[in-house]
Amino acid sequence: MSTTTTEMPCMDCDEPLDFQGFLLFVLATVCISTCTLNCLKTCWDLTKRRQRIAASKNLLLQNQMRQLETQLPTVNYDSIEYPINDSCVVCIEDFNNDDNVRKLVCSHIYHSECVDMWIIEKNTCPICKKTVLINPGEALTLV
C-alpha cells in the first residue's frame, strides 16, 4: 500500500498578499451585487404583484358596477311614482327632482353616488338589509 501525498498549495505563504486582497475584494463585490440584484428583483416582483392585484380589483369593480347598472339602473328622482323615502339616509339630504338615484328591490331610494360603493361591498340595503344584487359574482370577496 502506497500513499500518494498531494502537495496542496498553501494560500497563506505561496500567494502574494495583493492577490488575496484582490480575491476578497472580488468576492465581496460579487456578494454585494448579488444581494443588491436579489433586493431589486424582490422589489420588482412585489411591485408587479401589487399592480396585478390592483388591476384585477379594478376589473372586478368595473364588472360589479356594470352588474349594478344592469340590474338597478339609475333614474331621476322625479321619475319614481311613489317614493318610499324622500331623503337619502346616507348623506341625509332631501332628494331633488333631477337627482340620480337608485331604487333598490325593497323600494328604498338612495343617491347612486352615495350607495354604489356600499352595495358593491355589502350587497344589502343600508336600511332594511335586503339583498340588492341577485348574482353579485365575486362582490363579497372584495374586502
Ligand SMILES: [Zn+2]
Ligand atoms: Zn345621498
Ligand SMILES: [Zn+2]
Ligand atoms: Zn331597503
